[in-house]
Amino acid sequence: MKSLAVILLAAGLTGCATAPGPSRVVHSEGPVHETTLANGLKVIVREDHRAPVVVSQVWYKVGGSYEYDGVTGISHVLEHMMFKGTPNHPPGQFSRIIAEHGGRENAFTAQDYTAYFQQLEKSRLPIAFELEADRMRHLTLDPQEAARELQVVMEERRLRTDDNPQALTWEAFSAAAWQVSPYRHPIIGWMNDIENLGVDDLRRWYQTWYAPNNATLVVVGDVEPQKVFELAERHYGPLKPSTITPAKPRIEPPQRGERRIVVKAPAELPYLIMGYKVPTLKTADEDWKPYALEVLGGVLDGGRSARLPRELVRGGQIAASISAGYTLTARLGDLFSFGGTPAQGHDVASLEAAIKAQIEKLKTEPVSSEELARIKAQVTASKVYELDSVFYQAMQIGVLETVGLDWRLLEQYPQRIAAVTPEQIMAVAREFFIADNLTVAVLDPQPLDGAAPRAPAGGAYRH
């Protein structure tokens, strides 16, 4: 590290716009520079000169939450197929070329986005751009390759979900909590939907969503922004835009009463999930509320001194493990969720009661100044720690852009967190953490050996 150039982030926000080429307008704030190509591709570059490496990520505005009944999982299957070749690059060649250049590459699909990335020594960036631009518009989608890849995805679903009782419970929980919102479907898709996907479905999905004007290119690393913009123009510039029809809103109607489900699966341990519907940065009626919920999440589960590990794991010893939180940056309304395993001698009912007692406390007692100070200190420190990863820096920008927020929110985040008051935390707890807005899912363990269910062991182990 010693011999590397040292450039710390410029502290001030130096909002400026320059027009280096005949048509390109670049917006810059500190180390981040943004432009949009004529075909609509947004390009965001963040300089980080710590090491001679670069990460390139292409983010598409499509994912599980863009899907509808019958084709669930299609975004994720298409992500797999993106490695199966174009007329210029036969199947497997993409990965081989990146590997030969010492690169790492992969892709991921979530509810609100599908993203592809390459990490490389900085001089190899053109290789990534050439290959990634090629598959943005020229995917082959061969029927035989698709048939085989669908088998791979079914194995992936068995591995991640079908053979994992807690994952099965989360899947059923989401499907119960949401009736209209597309978050009711699993990202990987229902097995029967995967089994019935065809190459024509995939081609339609590709044509609908894969276009430069539905994508964001994020580059972070030891690069010069102008050169990256020129390179992007060369490789991505010639691609034709599409007419993108936005997904329907599919807003969840208000919940009118608590929902409870039970999932029976072979398992040793019971498991409890509770979720309250809450707004996000995208959907909140007042923009302080998501930040208040974020701080509330920190009060409950931000470090070993937070309330859930302190009161439920160590203090009352009701939980063997417990976590809580939500996705501030979800594109649609989200669930503030709790997931936990009861400690020995306790059942899911006592765990639920203990969580609800913590919620009541949040509604009635202001959070202490020490707790708020701790959360502020953690946010301040994590703003430095996250700079240890160029990948994470790119990821944050990509998520915000792709859900329709602005990467400049990243800079505001510490101030917004610091501005949250104890009264605001009480207010969001009272507004959203109410019984009519709650969904509860319980994993009811069935014998792993296929025998008849055992009587509850040790008094209260199984509920």
Added chain:
Amino acid sequence: MSLVTRKFLVIITLCWSGIAAALPQIEHWQTGNGARVYFVAAHELPMVDVQVVFDAGSARDAVPGTASLTARLLPEGAGDLNANAIAERFDALGASSGSSAGRDNASVSLRSLTDPALLQPALETLALVLRAPTFPAAAFERERNRALVALRAQEQNPGALADRAFYQALYGQHPYAQATLGTAQSVTALKRADLLTHYRHYFTARNAIVVIVGDLQRDAAAAVAETVVGRLPGGSVPPPLPAVAPATGGKAHVAHPSSQTHILVGQPVLRRGDPDYFALYVGNHILGGSGLVSRISDEVREKRGLAYSAYSYFMPMRQAGPFQMGVQTKNESATEALQVLRATLERYRAEGPTTEELIAAKKNITGGFPLNIDSNSDIAGYLAMIAFYDLPLDYLDRFIDQVNAVSAEQIRDAFQRRVDPERLVTVTVGNGK
């Protein structure tokens, strides 16, 4: 929870490659009481990572589960502080600290900003946790119960069951056979006194390595090391672990009601520092260590669609660590997947890599080197490995040359001598009904 990635579960094999340009400069010294310190200055960010590693992994357990539970108990009480006070101290400083145990070692880590008003109290808390843990009786009972719950969670996880059965089948009577977490029986039998004995025996200066990476000058790093471990008793270095007996082949099956069968195939092969390391490392990169472009993945996943994840790796340890091939496939395909796995290995063992494969592997390993040292956490991980396994300080500097020096014939020869199809152990979990 919400991400679905395309490729494999990442297998961390602690392997890397090198180019000369940006190598971290390792400085090495000992504290007054004999702890070995390894330091890399990284001035780009105002933060520091500290890791203290002891030769105190589960391979040293008198009762299986001791090392793991000891690590869990360290932040539960130290000096006058209880668990809440320790947690509050770290959290209020924006510091993060953790402790864990593996088979070979136990480690305690700290990440903090370098602002002295934050760093100094964080270091002092870390020092107290290392020097004066109190192992409170109530916390011991609670953490033991949580360990028992974690063990029950493994019973519903076919991957965890396969891993457990694999080590038992490979290592028999050797300490590596035991899972770090222990067993329900052994953890139930554990006493607080077992943890104290383990702690007093192994958490000593001469058995400790201190890794420091961050925005410090050398004298400040020396002060950090003295603060953290300077008051530990000197102690002594424990005797070497027993050598591993060769595997004798065989099969083990665990019935489980999963829709997939998890298959693991392997044998004990590699110690850290073994002269065959580079031939086997580069060779395995081609066989099953390089994701989708490896032979195993190509045969199992790309050509046949049998699995999401198919891989192989060598995991060098203090004593012979495992060579492992793995795949998970629907129960009906288990026989076919196992055959493909074995046939792919046997062909590779017989023929070795092609010239093109070897060139491509070397390009991937050497060209990707900058990615492996592009963060403080990466560098801290490599430092800990170099230090714990007594690798030469110029190991990184020579890595590229060592990789480039490997020939196809050396790979074929090393696989033939070190991987024996007759002695491979096969573990399957699944097909329970």
